[in-house]
Amino acid sequence: MDQQPETTPPTPDTGAASGKLRPLRALLPYLAPYRRQIALALLFLAIAAGALLALPYAVHLLVDGGLALPPGVDNEHRLHDVRRHFIQLFAVAVLLGVSTAARFYTVSWIGERVTTDLRQAVYAHVLKQSPHFFETLKTGEVLSRLAADTAVIHSAVGSSISMGVRNAVLLIGGMGMLMATAPGLMLTVAGMILLVVLPAVAIGRRVRRLSRASQDRVADTSGIAGEMLNAIPVIQSYLQEAAEAARFSTANERAFATSLRRTQMRSALTAFLIVGVFGALLYGLYGGVLAVFAGRMSAGQLSQTVLYVLVVAGSVAVLAEVWGELLRAAGATERLMELLATRSPIADPAQPLALPQRSGGLQIVFAGVDFAYPSRPQQAVLRGLACTLESGRNVALVGPSGAGKTTVFQLLQRFYDVDRGAILIDGIDLRRVPLADLRSRIAVVPQDAVIFSGSIADNIRYGKPAASERELRAAAAAAFVDEFVERLPDGYQTFVGERGLRLSGGQRQRIAIARAILKDAPLLLLDEATSNLDAAGERIVQAALSAAMSGRTTIVIAHRLATVQSADLILVLDHGHLAEVGTHAELIAAGGLYARLAALQFAS
Known part of the structure; x- marks a missing residue:
């Protein structure tokens, strides 16, 4: 069978072709x-x-x-x-x-x-x-x-x-x-x-x-x-x-x-x-x-x-x-x-550098990062972000809405490139790393879980398509997906509907967590991963996430500060600036923005 062409045809000269069939x-x-x-x-x-x-x-x-x-x-x-x-x-x-x-x-x-x-x-x-x-x-x-x-x-x-x-x-x-x-x-x-x-x-x-x-x-x-x-x-x-x-x-x-x-x-x-x-x-x-x-x-x-x-x-x-x-x-x-x-501004580098293979998490360095979204170039989202996240640490990003927390996740996955400065992963500028190599080292659990039309097993296996049945069930058990799957007539083969509409918000979130656990990447990004769970479900999944965090670098975006008190390091962002850095106890003692946010939440 003949194969389809791999080359992309050039853009037609629409000016010269006006009124003709040249396109x-x-x-x-x-x-x-x-x-x-x-x-x-x-x-x-x-x-x-x-x-x-x-x-x-x-x-x-x-x-x-x-x-x-x-x-x-x-x-x-x-x-x-x-x-x-x-x-x-x-x-x-x-x-x-x-x-x-x-x-x-x-x-x-x-x-x-x-x-x-x-x-x-x-x-x-x-x-x-x-x-x-x-x-x-x-x-x-x-x-x-x-x-x-x-x-x-x-x-x-x-x-x-x-x-x-x-x-x-x-x-x-x-x-x-x-x-x-x-x-x-x-x-x-x-x-x-x-x-x-x-x-x-x-x-x-x-x-x-x-x-x-x-x-x-x-x-x-x-x-x-x-x-x-x-x-x-x-x-x-x-x-x-x-x-x-x-x-x-x-x-x-x-x-x-x-x-x-x-x-x-x-x-x-x-x-x-x-x-x-x-x-x-x-x-x-x-x-x-x-x-x-x-x-x-x-x-x-x-x-x-x-x-x-x-x-x-x-x-x-x-x-x-x-x-x-x-x-x-x-x-x-x-x-x-x-x-x-249309050419994406995000592409593989001409002279790529592979990330080193090693056990444990990744070291991440933000070296004076400035960034503004291309659609809003005059509105800076991050300004001079500079910090080092050591391998295997559990790091929390906190701050008011619009502080730039989600933007950090997007830059780490290289959905956008920084305007100034650099992000280094294990000492290598991530712009020098092939996209497939970079993203294969990252697992993400978004705040709004993305569920595809298909079965529960299909959605969990999305994190690792070649995973065995035993690996799939182990990841599902770690995220406590098996608790509700056992009650379904078709088990893991249950059809979830378009965008997972047949599941509750908490069930969708557990599946997304199981997907990330199955991928077993050295960098885990959690964007308020327990936001759609009730109190009992949150405690269960927090325990599962704690096990998943072991041995890898984890960055958590958290609005509920009670969920990040045990973090190794907390970065407090405010209008794109890194306002404070420290542990929960250190930041409470400092009496700054984090202490004020904590006082408001814990008082309520």
């Missing part, structure tokens, strides 16, 4: 692996087109050689010739049918294969993007490009291009045969057709712009729908169903209006081409009838001319429709190529 060239890298199938499709296409072009000539021979024989020829001889010509016509029809079916299958296979490869390339590319990418592009719009745009391209590659080539061959062949029959007349007709086609090109530019705009508006509706469907409980709780339906309706109507303008323009283009070209061909046919009257053309030649006029006229009608489809596909291709041309 479709970006699909060539996806078509290239299937040269053999394309050659086979072209062969079948040529055979089918040749068979169709042979039919009018065969009718010409039937009329002049079987029906219009001179007087005196006996009927038996006449019937023999007619029978022979009909057998020839049937043979041509069989060849046409078989080659057309083979062309349809081959071209459809190419369309399905290329669309599948393109969809996979876009999806794989999106997965590699940094979080900054999703700050500016809605998830629904990405899904729209994956679904709607690839569907348009599938229609183009799997049908429209083939139909366009086929009918272009028929048009050229038909015009050639007409010129062979009545060259002077057909040269005049060709000139008239050229005058029709030139204005159509200008109309086509407008069609393409509207096609691109139509796809953008569809993506807007998908973005709104994707966002709202993930927030149904909040929408219903605040009685915003009607308002959100109205917002979607507004975007939907804009998409409809843009699509309608595109359809109107395409309809005008199609009508203009058909009327203009058909009128020119009828003029040629009229000249053929006059030629028969004048004795310059036989009845068979006139029949041939009529059929070739129908072939050419039909080809022009199909080409007009195909042109509109290809213009729409060009707009969809532009959108996908823009997505594929």
